[in-house]
Amino acid sequence: MNRCLRDRTLWLIHQGESEESRRAHLRRCPRCETRYQRLVQDLRVIDQTLRETPPSPGVLHPARALRGRTLAVAAVLAAIVAVGGLEVWMWYQSLSWVQPRPDTSNAEAFLEEVSAVLSSPDNASGSAITMLPPPLDVDDLLEGQEKEGEQDSLGGM
Numbered sequence: 001m002n003r004c005l006r007d008r009t010l011w012l013i014h015q016g017e018s019e020e021s022r023r024a025h026l027r028r029c030p031r032c033e034t035r036y037q038r039l040v041q042d043l044r045v046i047d048q049t050l051r052e053t054p055p056s057p058g059v060l061h062p063a064r065a066l067r068g069r070t071l072a073v074a075a076v077l078a079a080i081v082a083v084g085g086l087e088v089w090m091w092y093q094s095l096s097w098v099q100p101r102p103d104t105s106n107a108e109a110f111l112e113e114v115s116a117v118l119s120s121p122d123n124a125s126g127s128a129i130t131m132l133p134p135p136l137d138v139d140d141l142l143e144g145q146e147k148e149g150e151q152d153s154l155g156g157m
């Protein structure tokens, strides 16, 4: 195998999880050996940094403390914006449940029905209102019969 190893392969070798053929390439190839040594050194620095206990806040330099506080405020603001954005998104989604969008197929069916009624040949007068039954009020009818004579006399005036 003449191709040089990928960074991931170098890392796997460091973790002891790579094939023997790749380890053999690492032993033969000075370029990969140099990259591997650099990777090992970087991992050592990262590991050392992570193991160090953080300094107590009381001994922080004021400028570093201020920067730390600024970062904390920025993190809190970012969290608020993220949660607020999520809330707005959820609210917007819930609107579609509360106010479902009008079904256009129903509206089209209704318009077709109205169009059919208006263009019907039986409705030669062209007025849809004439198809409505006249309003009936029993009290008016009874009063009308009782007061027929009065209305006639009033009409005569």
Ligand SMILES: [Zn+2]
Pocket (backbone or CB within 6 Å): 003, 004, 005, 025, 029, 030, 031, 032, 033
């Ligand atoms: Zn190589």
